[in-house]
Amino acid sequence: MATCLLLSGTAAAQPVEVSLDQGFQIARRAFAQQNYALAHLIAQQILQAKPKDVPALLLSAASAPYVGRAKDGRLDARKAYLSAESPAQKRSAATFAAVASAQEKRPLLTQLWLRRAYQHSETEQQRSNISAQYRKYRQISPVRLFFSATVAPSSNLNGGADSQFLTIDGIYPVGVLSGSAQALSGTRATVRGQLTYTLSEATTRKTTLSVSGSISRVDLSGEAKALAPDISSRDLGDTQLGVSLRHQIAPGRKPIPDTYSLGVGQTWFGGESYYTYLTLGLGRQFRVGQDAIVRVGAENTRQFYEDGRSTRDISTLRAGMTRRVREGDLLSFNLSLSRSNSDTQNDRYEAVYASLGYELGEPIGPVSVAATIGYGETRYDNYTLGFFRVPGGRVDKTTRLSLDLTLSETGYLGFVPQINIAHNRTQSNVSRFERSTTGVGLSFVSAF
Numbered sequence: 389m390a391t392c393l394l395l396s397g398t399a400a401a402q403p404v405e406v407s408l409d410q411g412f413q414i415a416r417r418a419f420a421q422q423n424y425a426l427a428h429l430i431a432q433q434i435l436q437a438k439p440k441d442v443p444a445l446l447l448s449a450a451s452a453p454y455v456g457r458a459k460d461g462r463l464d465a466r467k468a469y470l471s472a473e474s475p476a477q478k479r480s481a482a483t484f485a486a487v488a489s490a491q492e493k494r495p496l497l498t499q500l501w502l503r504r505a506y507q508h509s510e511t512e513q514q515r516s517n518i519s520a521q522y523r524k525y526r527q528i529s530p531v532r533l534f535f536s537a538t539v540a541p542s543s544n545l546n547g548g549a550d551s552q553f554l555t556i557d558g559i560y561p562v563g564v565l566s567g568s569a570q571a572l573s574g575t576r577a578t579v580r581g582q583l584t585y586t587l588s589e590a591t592t593r594k595t596t597l598s599v600s601g602s603i604s605r606v607d608l609s610g611e612a613k614a615l616a617p618d619i620s621s622r623d624l625g626d627t628q629l630g631v632s633l634r635h636q637i638a639p640g641r642k643p644i645p646d647t648y649s650l651g652v653g654q655t656w657f658g659g660e661s662y663y664t665y666l667t668l669g670l671g672r673q674f675r676v677g678q679d680a681i682v683r684v685g686a687e688n689t690r691q692f693y694e695d696g697r698s699t700r701d702i703s704t705l706r707a708g709m710t711r712r713v714r715e716g717d718l719l720s721f722n723l724s725l726s727r728s729n730s731d732t733q734n735d736r737y738e739a740v741y742a743s744l745g746y747e748l749g750e751p752i753g754p755v756s757v758a759a760t761i762g763y764g765e766t767r768y769d770n771y772t773l774g775f776f777r778v779p780g781g782r783v784d785k786t787t788r789l790s791l792d793l794t795l796s797e798t799g800y801l802g803f804v805p806q807i808n809i810a811h812n813r814t815q816s817n818v819s820r821f822e823r824s825t826t827g828v829g830l831s832f833v834s835a836f
Contacts, residue, residue: 408434408441415447424454435464440471442481449484453491462488462497469504479508483518486525495531503801506835512797519836522802530586538578540808540829544571545606545624548823555819556778567616571823574608574621592638601629623658630654632667639672647671647685663693680711698731716749739766743788754797762788771818784821786814796835806831 415430431448445468452461465485472478486501506518548571554562582600605625630653639646649669655662671685685706708722726739741764748757764786771782793807808829816822
């Protein structure tokens, strides 16, 4: 079989009959010499004879954006992807589709095709290159999408007490806790997502609008159902939806915040509306030397409850530092101070929490490792149980340990499995809040 190509460069160009293979080689050389119009023309002629020829589809997809035919290039890349038989061909097709989608200004489609290219990468270098392309595009894209899903068995889904007896300071008996107030075991599944759109951007400023949400559902164990027959799995599920506006500036050396945020949202618990909230925040980031970044911030959240409880204001100050240490390892430290004010006496507290994290720069075999340890104290100075005021107030002391193991070479579309092993232990002078939680969760998170 042959195809006719009209070779340019003469006053009276004459049709020259060549084989499809010869035509393809001519097109490849034209593309290498940046003669994209000729490469695309020949590729299209080949496709008239062989519509599913993968190399020709790939050549057409690669050259189309250069001649102003991005949509046609994306469609040819899609055809090549569906017909390709090797990972290399699928990776090339997905990459060309991403380039065409970016030229069409379709950011979500661009990110999807880059993830498909990552899926068919065969070496660590290829995965690294695609990850770098994805991160680079994400920086300039007006749309960013975050998604994660987690399934985690837990020994304490409801924040219940370890003991059935209610005591103060471990000495003074008050009563016996109901089954629903004790720790209930089972499994929790959570899906989180966030879509961020850049409203405006210039050299010294950027404004974004984000919509975020999470859905968490539980499945109580048989033991938990027997302990608390009045509680159903549905009663412990929660849903959150929020919208936030964020403005960032480049303040230079001025001692002013570089980030301003406003957020509103709604929380549902047990299928019922729980509270709405309004959040105002300020922040500043500093670079210290070449390897360290310091972040400070302040935030105030007002919660409006649906069940008649008083409005609550939670003010928080935060400071944190991340630093690159030996061989690319990442060391982090975070500190937060919080105060809750409310007309409801038991909702008033002061809290402090500090955490230290360490993430290995290089994986151990196929596993990336990160660990965190944290400690916090929360004080309720005027806490009451019924008509009885707790002497000295209620004090909770919490220790948290967490280990994340990410299987970076396994996954789908750039979402890789992450195993989280966590243990939380709270000691309190009010035994209702003396609790421990141990869980092993499986999440799917983005590799880049």
